[in-house]
Amino acid sequence: MITVENLVKQYGDFRAVDDLSFTVEKGEILGFLGPNGAGKSTTMNMITGYNSATEGNVTINGFNVYDEPEKAKRCIGYLPEIPPVYPDMRVKEYLKFCTELKEVPKKDRKAEVERVMELLHVKHMENKLIKHLSKGYRQRVGLAQALVGNPEVLILDEPTVGLDPMQITWMRELIRSLGREHTIILSSHILFEVNAVCDRVLIINHGKKVVIDTPDNIIRTLGGTTGVRVVVDAGEEAFGNVIGKLGNVSQWNALEENPGEGLHAYAVYFADDKENRDHLFRLFAAQSVTLYEMNAIQKTLEDVFIEMTGKEDATC
C-alpha cells in the first residue's frame, strides 16, 4: 500500500532523513517512533508530497508521489503536526472547503461534511469560528479534514498532542477503529500509545531506521530479559555473600522498593544474559535463604526505545 524506498532528505550538510526504506500493508497501523528531531515530520511531509525528497521514492497505492502527485495525493489524508485550519473560517465552512479541495463529487459534499463531523463529534461546533475552538477541538477538526473523501491512507503526525487524557483515550479508540478500513501511519513519541494502537512499530533516530517490527517482537528480540527480580529475607551483606557463589552473575543491586517487613528486593543480572531462574532457586534453597518472589525483569518498549535512541544523545 505504502512503499518508501531509500528516502533521503538533505539540508546543506545535514541529513535529516538518511536512506529510509519500509512498506506498510493495506489495513495496517504503523507506529512511527523517534525522539524529537529524528526526522519523523520530515519523512511524513515527503510521503504526503508536501516536500520533495533529495533521493528515493514513495509509492502510494501504486502511484509514485513525485511522478503522479495528483493521483497519489487523492489516496492520502494528512494531519500535520499543527492542524492546518483557517482560524477565520467556521468549522462547517472549513470542512466544506476541504470537500471541494479534495474533489469530492458535488452531490456528496454535504453528506461528507456531516459524516466527518459526526465521526469526530464536532457537529455541535459547526458554526463556531475555528479561532475560538480549544486545542482539542482544533485537533479534531484537523483530523476531520484528513478523513474528508475517505482516503485509503491516513498519515497522522502526533494526533494526540495537546489533548486531555479523556480525549486521548477517545482519539486512540477512533484511530484503532479507523485502522479497520484505512492504512495508517501514526507518529508519536508516546510509547504507550504506539504499543496500544499499532500493529507494527518503526523506530528512527537521526533520520536512520533503527528497527521495524511488531511491538512484542521488538521487546523480545531487542529487549529480551536481562535480569531477575527477587524478594528474599536476606540483608544486603548476606545476599552479596550468597549470590557470589554463583559464578556467572555479572551484577546485582538492591531495588528501591519495600516488599514487606524484613524482606528485601534485588535485581540480579547474568553474564550470559539469560534468566537462570532455576539456578537461583536451587542456590537460595541450599543457602537457607527464603525466596518470597521471583520474576523476570521485562523490558518495556520504553526501555528499548531509550536504549536504542538514547545512546548517542547521552554523550552529547
Add this chain to the structure above:
Amino acid sequence: MLAIYKKELRAYFTSLIGYLFIAFLLVFIGVFQYMVNLRGGYANFAYAVHDTTTFFLLLVPMLTMRILAEEKKQRTDQLIFTSPVSIERIIFGKYLALITVFAVAVGIICLYPLVLHNYGAVNYAVAYSTIGAFFLLGCTYMAIGMFLSALTESQVFAAVLTFMVILFTLMIDMLVEMLPTGHLLALAILLVLAFIIAVITYVMMKNKIVTIATAVLLIGGLLIAYFKNAEMFDGSLARVFGWLSISSRFQLFQYGICNFSAYVYYISLIVLFVFLTIQALKKRRWEA
C-alpha cells in the same frame, strides 16, 4: 482551482480587506475626478485615472500581502499542497481571486465616465482604453505582490517589499533622468548590476557553478561588447531602466494614444510573475 478561488474571495469579503480595498480605490479616484474633471474642468477622465495609479503603492500590498505568506505562517499550506490540486492551479485560483476583487472596483470605475457625461462631452475611447490599461497595470502589480508574498511567511515583510518594488517602478523615470550618459560610467554601473544579479542567483539557487557561469557570461558579455563597440553603451542605462518602467507605459493613454504594446508588456509581466510565483513555491518544496 475553483475551491481555492472561492475560498480566497470569501476571505476578502468576510473580512474588511476586500471592502476597504474597493472603497479606498473608489474614494481616491472619486477625489481625483472631482478635482480634475469637475473642479478643474478637464473633460478627460484619463487624467483622474492616471493620478490614482500612485495609490497602488498602498492598495496593492494591502490585498496581496496575505495571499501566500499567511498560508505558510498558519501551516495551512500543508493542507492545500497535499491536496490533489496542483501548485499551478492553486496559484491561478489565488491570482484570479485577487483580480476579481480588483475587477469589482474597476467595474464601478467604468461608470464614472458615464456620470461625467452629464457635465459635458466625454471621449469614451480615451476613457475606457485608459481604464483597460489601469486594470492591467493593477494586475501586473498584483502579480508582483503575489510573488513577493510567496517568498516569506511574514505578511508585513511581504507588504513592505511590495511597497518598495512599486515605489521603485514609479520613481524609475525620475532616476533615469539623473543617470550618466557617458559610456564608461554606463559600463561600470552595468557591471555592478551584473554582479548583483550573480549574487541574487547564488542566494536563490545556492549553486556555485551556476552563479559563476552567470557572472562570467554577464560580465564577460558586457566587457566584450564594450571593447568591440563602446558607442553602443551611450544611453544604455536609460534603455535598460526603461524596460523596467512599468508606470511610464501608462503615460501615453491619457493623451488619447492607445498603446497596444503597453497591453502586451503588462500581460507579459503578469505571465512572468505568476510563473515565478509557481517556481518559488516549487523551489520551497525542495528546501523545506
